Amino acid sequence: MDEETPRRAWYEIFADVLKQHNVDLVTYVPDNVLRPLIDLVHEDPFFTAFSVAREEEGLGINAGAWMAGRRGILLMQTSGFATLPNSIASLTVPFQIPSLLLVSERGTLGEFNIGQNLVARTMRPVLDALSIEHHTMTRLEDVEFIVDRSIVQAIATQSSVCFILSPLLTGGKVFAK
Amino acid sequence: MALPANQPASRAEAKVMNRFDITKRMVALLKNNEAVIGGIGYTNFDLWAVERRPQNFYMLGSMGLAVPIGLGVALAQPKRKVISLEGDGSILMQLGSLATVGARAPKNFAIVIMDNGAYQITGGQKALTDQGADIVAIARGAGLAQSVWAADESAFEELIALALREDGPWLIGCRIDASNPMDTTDRNPPRIKDQFMRGIGTLA
Numbered sequence: 001m002d003e004e005t006p007r008r009a010w011y012e013i014f015a016d017v018l019k020q021h022n023v024d025l026v027t028y029v030p031d032n033v034l035r036p037l038i039d040l041v042h043e044d045p046f047f048t049a050f051s052v053a054r055e056e057e058g059l060g061i062n063a064g065a066w067m068a069g070r071r072g073i074l075l076m077q078t079s080g081f082a083t084l085p086n087s088i089a090s091l092t093v094p095f096q097i098p099s100l101l102l103v104s105e106r107g108t109l110g111e112f113n114i115g116q117n118l119v120a121r122t123m124r125p126v127l128d129a130l131s132i133e134h135h136t137m138t139r140l141e142d143v144e145f146i147v148d149r150s151i152v153q154a155i156a157t158q159s160s161v162c163f164i165l166s167p168l169l170t171g172g173k174v175f176a177k
Numbered sequence: 178m179a180l181p182a183n184q185p186a187s188r189a190e191a192k193v194m195n196r197f198d199i200t201k202r203m204v205a206l207l208k209n210n211e212a213v214i215g216g217i218g219y220t221n222f223d224l225w226a227v228e229r230r231p232q233n234f235y236m237l238g239s240m241g242l243a244v245p246i247g248l249g250v251a252l253a254q255p256k257r258k259v260i261s262l263e264g265d266g267s268i269l270m271q272l273g274s275l276a277t278v279g280a281r282a283p284k285n286f287a288i289v290i291m292d293n294g295a296y297q298i299t300g301g302q303k304a305l306t307d308q309g310a311d312i313v314a315i316a317r318g319a320g321l322a323q324s325v326w327a328a329d330e331s332a333f334e335e336l337i338a339l340a341l342r343e344d345g346p347w348l349i350g351c352r353i354d355a356s357n358p359m360d361t362t363d364r365n366p367p368r369i370k371d372q373f374m375r376g377i378g379t380l381a
Contacts, residue, residue, distance in 0.1 A: 025249075025252065025253075048252065050277075050280070050281065052245075052273070052274075052277050053271075053273025053274065053276060053277060054271070054273055054274075056239070056241070056242060056245070056271070057242070057245040057271060057273065057274050057277055058245075059242070059245075060239065060242035060244075060245030060246045060248075060249065060274075061245045061246070061248050061249040061252070061277075062249060063242075063245075063246055063249060064214070064245065064246035064247060064248065064249025064250040064251075064252075064253070065249035065250065065252055065253040066249070066253075067234070067249075067250065067253075067370060067373060067374050067377070067379065068212070068249065068250040068253035068254045068257075068377055068379060069253050069254065069378075069379040070249075070252065070253035072249070086238070086239065086240075087238075087239045087242060089238070090237060090238020090239045091236070091238060091239035091242060091246075094237070094238075094366040094367075095366040095367065095369070095370045096366070096367050096370065097370065
C-alpha cells in the first residue's frame with residue numbers, strides 16, 4: 001500500500017459510489033456497524049438521510065422516489081431485513097422497481113444474541129427465493145467494484161440488489177458483557 | 178391555517194360518506210397532474226373506477242405502504258402535490274409512517290384515510306378504528322398538526338381544495354360506509370408502474 005494514499009474506509013468508498021450514481025436519498029433503521037456511514041450521509045449535504053420507524057417504510061419511500069425520478073438506498077441490519085419479504089414480494093419485485101438494500105450482517109462470526117443468530121439464517125434463502133442478487137462484501141478492495149457494478153445492473157435490469165456487509169469487512173459488533 | 182368551521186372533534190362526529198362518491202369529488206378537484214397513490218383493496222378499486230388518471234399509482238400488495246410510497250414521490254418531486262389514499266386497516270399497520278411524515282413535513286403531501294371501521298374486503302371484520310382508535314387524533318400525536326375529520330361531503334371538498342392550495346402535510350379522515358367498490362383495478366404491476374411514471378414525467 002502506498003503510504004501517501006491512506007486506505008479509505010468502506011463507508012467512505014460506499015458513499016462515493018452512491019454519489020457517482022446519484023443515489024442521494026438514504027432511509028435507514030439504525031445499526032451500530034452502519035453508524036459511520038449514517039453519520040457521513042447526514043453530514044454531507046449531497047444526501048437526504050433520515051430514519052424510518054420500520055424498514056418496510058423505507059422500502060416504500062424509496063420505491064415512490066424511484067418512480068418519481070430520485071434514487072435511494074435503504075440501510076438496515078439483518079433482523080430488519082427479516083421484516084421485508086412481503087413488501088419486496090408484492091411491491092418492488094412485481095413492479096420492477098430497482099431497490100438498493102444495504103444490510104449490516106449480524107448473526108455470525110462472534111454473534112452473542114441467539115435471536116440475531118437465528119434470524120440471520122433466513123436472509124440469504126429469502127433473497128434467493130425472491131431472485132434478488134446479493135453480494136457479501138468481505139474485502140475493502142472489492143467494495144467499489146461490487147457496489148458500482150451492482151447499481152448499474154439494478155437500474156439497467158429494473159431489479160433489486162442487496163449488499164451484505166460482512167463482519168470480515170467491518171469488524172462487526174463485538175461481544176461486550 | 179383556515180380549517181373549515183364545521184370540524185368534527187372526533188371520529189364519532191363525522192358523517193358516514195360513500196367511498197366512490199368522495200373519491201370522485203376528490204378527483205374532480207385535481208387540475209395540476211397531482212399524483213395519487215391508492216392503497217390496497219377497495220380504496221384503489223374506486224380510484225380506478227372514477228377515472229384512469231395516468232398520475233394514479235395502484236398498490237397491489239404491500240399493505241400499509243401507500244403513505245411511504247406517496248412520501249417518496251413527494252420528496253422526489255417537491256413541486257407536484259401528492260395524495261396517498263389509504264384504508265383504516267392499512268394505516269393501522271404502519272402508524273410509524275405518520276411520524277415519519279410528521280418529521281419530514283413535506284409541504285406537497287396529503288393523506289386521505291378511508292375509514293369504514295372494518296376489513297371489508299376480507300368479510301367486514303371489525304378494525305381497531307371501530308374499537309376506539311381515532312386515526313386523526315393518532316396523526317396529530319404523530320406530529321401532523323393539520324389532521325382533520327371531514328364533517329361531510331362539502332367539508333371534504335373544502336379540505337381537499339385547501340390541501341392542494343396550502344402547505345402540507347395534511348391528513349383528512351373520512352368515515353365511509355360498507356358499499357362495494359364500483360370496479361376492480363387492473364393487476365399488471367409493470368404496466369401500472371409505467372403508466373404512472375409517464376403520468377408524472379419520469380418515463381418517455
